[in-house]
Amino acid sequence: MSLLSNITAATLAKDIRLEWRSKDAINSMLFFALLVVVVFSFSFDPLAEESRQIAGGLVWVSFLFAAVVALNQTWAREIRNQVLDAYRVSPAPANSLFLAKALGNFIFVIVLEALMTPLFIMFYKLRALGPAWQLIPIAALGTWALVVNGTFFAAMSLRTRAREIMLPLLLFPISIPALLAMVRATTAILTGEESAKFWIVLLVAYDVVFTTGCLLLFETVLEAE
Amino acid sequence: MTAEFVGRRLYSILGDNGAGKTTLLRTLAGLSQATRGKILILGSTNLRAVCSQVGYMAHPSLLYDEMSGMENLQYFSRLYQIRDDARSKEVITLVGLDPGLERPVGQYSQGMRQRMSLARALLHDPKILLLDEPFSNVDLHSAREMVKLLGKMRDTGKTIFVVTHQAQLLDGTADEFVWMQAGKIVNRTASLEPLNTP
16 A cells, blocks of 8 residues: 555656646646637627526536646656656556556646636636535546546557547546536536535546546556557 | 576577567566467566566666656656665666766767666666667767676676677677577577677
8 A cells, every 4th residue: 555655656746747847738728728718708698697507517628628638648758758668667556657647637637727717707707606615526526537537548548549539539428427417516506506416426426436447447558558 | 489598697689670679578578468378587477576676678768858867767766665866876877877967868868868778777676687779879988888887787696688789799798699580589699700690
């Protein structure tokens, strides 16, 4: 357990250091999310009551697309100079690498969300009519749902020629239950019309199932030729 | 392929492009699966169990371009549960580089990158070293220094496999030259002279 956590911590620290120096993922994600906010603000009247109904979907779809940019970057670093082989020949457990990558992506996407949320509120004049604090667990659980599968499928599509296309093709269909839960829960809180508890429980279940599945299967993905 | 390699020797693996030299090293390192048969390393068929006794240097550097050599080795040492940075400094010095060099590896010359890559392979003091083209793009003087270092390491009990197209560099140092062709070992000789190619 301590071996797992030590290597996870070392790999996470290395990834944060690399991202801090290059800012590849965060810049691309920010630019993309910003573009979505601006383009959609021209598409409909942000002052209308309907903006509260569709904002949940808009926010999460933009975060999903932006996250894909970061997810593709995650493994791109590891195949440059075949650095991944250095990890594979070491006694370090495969799951440590997976956890570090998923946690790194989680941090990057959460940072993006923290930076973009004020812009969404400003552009769409959003105000939660339900319990606003519940948006925090929804954001955390929803982001983890996106990045845990995203990290796994990005690793799976690593050796494919069109990996940047392959990732959304694999990730989006499997993320539909989580995305639905995130959107419905967010909309429920923004409109205050219903409780978001069911959707939060669904997100918890989704996260547990897919995190376990990814951890069990990742070694096979890493060792695949 | 059926072959046995005894320990504490330096083997030079030779052959034309596509002969299977790199595949042989990757298979010994556990990076490629043998299509059939078995591989026994240090008495074990479980290559994962002995991976901490094997050092692998590939043709690409296996290093992060954005980090300095020291930062790279500090990270890789954690994968082998080496907590002391002194070992990283030691191996960087051993290959003739400066541990204090703060430049990212991406800005190193090809020769420096090769030497840093060798340092990474030596980091955990493995019993077996698998080196794929360690002398490519390295100047003659540095390549000779590397050969001396490999000879010393062999003398301290390590078993070393070197895939190279510059076999002359290892003449007089390698214990055996292993000639490969089309995925098979076709000859094993004690020296390059007379050139005993098939």
